[in-house]
Amino acid sequence: MSRQKRYWTVVSVILIWLGVLLTGCTLEGWEMAGERSGNASLPSEAEGEGELRVLFLDVGQGASQLLISPSGYTMLIDAGNNDKEDEMLRYLEAYGIRHLDLVIGTHPDADHIGGLDRVIDQLDIGEVYMPKIQSNTKTFESLLTSIRDKGLKVKTAKAGLELTWDEQVQVKMLAPATVTDDNNNMSAVVKVTYRDTSFLLTGDAESESERVMLESGANLRADVLLVGHHGSKSSTTARFLNAVKPKYAIIQVGDNSYGHPTKTILGRLAKQKVEVYRNDLQGTVEIVSDGQGYQIMTER
Ligand SMILES: [Zn+2]
Numbered sequence: 001m002s003r004q005k006r007y008w009t010v011v012s013v014i015l016i017w018l019g020v021l022l023t024g025c026t027l028e029g030w031e032m033a034g035e036r037s038g039n040a041s042l043p044s045e046a047e048g049e050g051e052l053r054v055l056f057l058d059v060g061q062g063a064s065q066l067l068i069s070p071s072g073y074t075m076l077i078d079a080g081n082n083d084k085e086d087e088m089l090r091y092l093e094a095y096g097i098r099h100l101d102l103v104i105g106t107h108p109d110a111d112h113i114g115g116l117d118r119v120i121d122q123l124d125i126g127e128v129y130m131p132k133i134q135s136n137t138k139t140f141e142s143l144l145t146s147i148r149d150k151g152l153k154v155k156t157a158k159a160g161l162e163l164t165w166d167e168q169v170q171v172k173m174l175a176p177a178t179v180t181d182d183n184n185n186m187s188a189v190v191k192v193t194y195r196d197t198s199f200l201l202t203g204d205a206e207s208e209s210e211r212v213m214l215e216s217g218a219n220l221r222a223d224v225l226l227v228g229h230h231g232s233k234s235s236t237t238a239r240f241l242n243a244v245k246p247k248y249a250i251i252q253v254g255d256n257s258y259g260h261p262t263k264t265i266l267g268r269l270a271k272q273k274v275e276v277y278r279n280d281l282q283g284t285v286e287i288v289s290d291g292q293g294y295q296i297m298t299e300r
Helices: 003-023 027-033 080-094 115-122 139-149 205-217 237-245 265-269
Strands: 052-056 065-068 073-078 098-104 124-130 154-156 169-175 189-194 197-201 224-226 248-251 275-278 285-289 294-298
Touching: 027 197, 052 189, 080 115, 115 139, 124 224, 169 205, 205 237, 237 265, 265 275
Parallel strands: 073 098, 098 124, 124 154, 197 224, 224 248, 248 275
Antiparallel strands: 052 065, 052 285, 065 073, 169 189, 189 197, 285 294
């Protein structure tokens, strides 16, 4: 440790203790919050450097990712099924989120956008992105109504977009690159890069979309992969997995009759020595990046 760094460490420790004395918080409470579980984030003043938090919220059979940037900007990708609306709102409240700078509905299926209407009704929303594909379901229409009632306009999610979020973090959309009437393959795929760390969030993109992404020449490499379509064997082709080369994989899955996640995909991930985390087994999974490495916490 350099002398300067040691100096700053000592100064931070003193400042933290002063903060503790002044606010009456206990350090114990902070450690618990840091250890995880849905409740609170560490006070940002106590952190030496900015951290990117990516939460794979346990919404049962469905998907939802909440991202909090190093400077405190927020992003929500999907919000689980209709029957998870209250749970979604509770999660957001627990994490102290009242404003979402970016909201992305990956595709119109209910297990992804079902809870988004209530979230949009209840919170202060910046921008909303969705792919250009319609659906005649009540769920989809109710989402459009919420967006309209809030005076918001949907921006088109498509490959090549670079979203403005936090200047320290790059947010790129890698799909959809083509237009198809297949909901899953129209999924918005988002790559989030913070210094040396990266996350690839794939919605329900299947092999067809994976092929197009591979052919586009986009840089698919990412340390953390949200496994496509809840671990269905229609996604996560060997070629795609090879290009992403993740260290960690998250499967957002709950009780289901589809056989998700499939043995094929679990086997493929194991063969590549990818460390797998699952909502159905571990509850909400939180990955914190300091820009160089990862800290992974699970609810159980
Ligand atoms: Zn899905």
